[in-house]
Amino acid sequence: MELVRGIQNLRPRHRGCVATIGNFDGVHAGHQAILKRLRADSARMNLPGCVVIFEPQPREYFSPGDAPPRLTRLRDKLALLETQGVDRVLCLSFNRRLREMSAEQFVQQILIDGLGVKHLEVGDDFRFGCDRSGDFAFLQGSGERHGFTVEAANTVAESGERISSTRVRQVLAEGDFSLAERLLGRPFSISGRVLHGQKLGRQLGAPTANVQLKRLRAPLQGVYRVSVELNGVTQKGVANIGSRPTVDGDGQAHLEVHLLDFDGDLYGRRITVVFHEKLRDEQRFDSLDALKAAIKADFAAARAQWGL
Numbered sequence: 001m002e003l004v005r006g007i008q009n010l011r012p013r014h015r016g017c018v019a020t021i022g023n024f025d026g027v028h029a030g031h032q033a034i035l036k037r038l039r040a041d042s043a044r045m046n047l048p049g050c051v052v053i054f055e056p057q058p059r060e061y062f063s064p065g066d067a068p069p070r071l072t073r074l075r076d077k078l079a080l081l082e083t084q085g086v087d088r089v090l091c092l093s094f095n096r097r098l099r100e101m102s103a104e105q106f107v108q109q110i111l112i113d114g115l116g117v118k119h120l121e122v123g124d125d126f127r128f129g130c131d132r133s134g135d136f137a138f139l140q141g142s143g144e145r146h147g148f149t150v151e152a153a154n155t156v157a158e159s160g161e162r163i164s165s166t167r168v169r170q171v172l173a174e175g176d177f178s179l180a181e182r183l184l185g186r187p188f189s190i191s192g193r194v195l196h197g198q199k200l201g202r203q204l205g206a207p208t209a210n211v212q213l214k215r216l217r218a219p220l221q222g223v224y225r226v227s228v229e230l231n232g233v234t235q236k237g238v239a240n241i242g243s244r245p246t247v248d249g250d251g252q253a254h255l256e257v258h259l260l261d262f263d264g265d266l267y268g269r270r271i272t273v274v275f276h277e278k279l280r281d282e283q284r285f286d287s288l289d290a291l292k293a294a295i296k297a298d299f300a301a302a303r304a305q306w307g308l
């Protein structure tokens with residue numbers, strides 16, 4: 001899969017493709033249905049399938065303080081798009097220039113001049129352009145003028161409700177991991193590199209792998225039963241995502257994982273933490289002893305659930 005960062009990196013050879021546009025945060029089952037159609041179009045028309053995404057996502061640009069948490073960082077999103085058979089991703093920087101583009105300009109500059117789009121797949125509710133003025137009818141009209149076809153995919157629903165990134169975030173916040181798995185088409189996970197922590201964990205009876213979240217605002221908070229694949233073996237564990245109010249108050253979110261019955265070195269490795277069940281909210285304890293006792297109870301609860 002080829003990644004093109006910004007319109008300025010589009011070359012004449014990129015012209016001529018079938019395309020779709022959106023945030024694709026989480027690459028959920030609704031997105032996967034569109035991507036399946038894109039693959040079929042690509043085979044039928046013998047053209048590469050291109051996905052146009054935005055970074056940052058528009059809401060992160062408009063209100064950085066209270067944009068929703070991300071299900072996938074750019075890196076994870078790209079990896080998932082690749083597994084969906086996407087040939088090319090055009091990642092547009094969402095900035096003032098893009099924000100001020102009218103729907104008409106977006107079609108002309110990006111879809112026609114930049115990508116030479118021959119066929120476009122969108123969801124039935126898709127809107128774009130300054131003030132979200134571009135919709136399916138608008139695209140169809142443009143297509144007739146500029147010589148590309150447009151199709152709208154039917155809404156993909158689960159339990160009678162449309163699947164969306166927003167819904168996945170809500171379901172995760174409610175701790176419904178089996179529904180989240182159905183919406184995503186895979187269990188929810190967070191990947192990252194293991195960094196050195198404050199080495200306090202051992203004193204608390206809980207050595208932990210500190211997974212780097214960088215700027216990711218995770219859609220989860222609290223203590224969870226998790227698993228991690230290591231060298232082809234599923235290691236069972238317990239994770240905390242939060243600001244660790246008992247021991248430090250830098251306000252930053254940390255993801256820490258303790259693997260049960262495991263005694264290896266994970267520093268520097270990239271791991272994927274799969275979430276299975278919420279055990280409790282993170283709390284501020286009055287003493288390290290109280291935190292230690294709570295962590296011990298978390299381990300016992302996770303062991304009982306795993307049947308260990």
Ligand SMILES: Cc1cc2nc3c(=O)[nH]c(=O)nc-3n(C[C@H](O)[C@H](O)[C@H](O)COP(=O)(O)O)c2cc1C
Nearest residue numbers: 197198199200201238240244245246247282283298
């Ligand atoms: C299962 C588990 C539950 C935790 N729960 C809390 C909590 O409720 N409140 C809190 O302040 N820290 C909590 N922590 C974070 C610990 O404070 C943290 O792991 C410890 O400070 C070790 O940090 P270090 O690895 O940077 O040394 C939890 C950690 C784990 C592994």
Ligand SMILES: Nc1ncnc2c1ncn2[C@@H]1O[C@H](COP(=O)(O)OP(=O)(O)OP(=O)(O)O)[C@@H](O)[C@H]1O
Nearest residue numbers: 022023024030122123126154155156163164165166
């Ligand atoms: N459940 C779905 N069924 C059909 N198409 C979908 C579905 N979800 C998203 N799409 C389409 O996939 C493309 C990308 O969607 P996008 O990521 O922008 O929105 P979303 O998943 O609905 O997220 P949000 O909750 O942020 O609105 C758009 O064309 C959108 O209409």
